[in-house]
Amino acid sequence: MFDDGKTYEVAPGIYVEKSHQQESPKKLTKKQKKQQLLAKIHEVHDSVKSKKANKGWSKHCKPKLENEEKEDMAVLKFTVADALQTKVVDSNIYPCQITKIEGPKASQSGKGYNYYVDIEITDGDYKGKIMTIAMATGNTKPSNFGGVQYFPYSHFLQIEAAIRGGDVEKVNKEFDTDSIMNKPFDCQWNASSENGHLTNTIGNFYPSGYGKDAPAF
Secondary structure, rough: OOOOEEEEEEEEEEEEHHHHHHOOOOOOOHHHHHHHHHHHHHHHHHHHHOOOOOOOOHHOOOOOOOOOOOOOOOOOOOOOHHHHHOOOOOOOEEEEEEEEEEEEEEEEOOOEEEEEEEEOOOOOOOOOOOEEEEEEEEOOOOOEEEEEEEEEEEHHHHHHHHHHHOOOOOOOOOOOHOOOOOOOOOEEEEEEEEEOOEEEEEEEEOOOOHHHHHOOO
16 A cells, blocks of 8 residues: 555555556557567667768668668660660761860860860661760871860861862861751761770761762771
């Protein structure tokens, strides 16, 4: 019995404070036990993760728990042009156009400037295939460096002449690069091996329609 509301008689003449009385623990259900276990696992994981944040600890090391919501995965989207970039074009002459020109950008040597030109095939099985070449003020002949094909800056005149349908004019001349954007011309594409891998290179530039009558390579 309680004599003052704060003590409890555990034996004749022996009393203890009520706070010392231990209630019988309630029996947990299976669901409650599972929730406690999951909470404990997350607690341990978060503690270890904070200690290993700078030691290559990955979120993928987190244990996958039953009924736990899956993290959203990135959705990768590709276009037809992306698929074509994995293809090596057969050696031939194709109808083309210039879709982008970037520059001038200083060369790595600092002695010249580069213009980066996107040439796109406009018809046939490889329609949409794009190759980027560089027109370099410091080059005197075509070359390949770092996976990029470099042409002398003067090759802009060859492209302009091909679009115009004539020859390169031997006169002092200037033209706005916008004047050769998205204009039709034919272009020679070559398939060759470089370091054991097939790759494409650009050859000559011709007036539009030239490839229809030219023999295949």
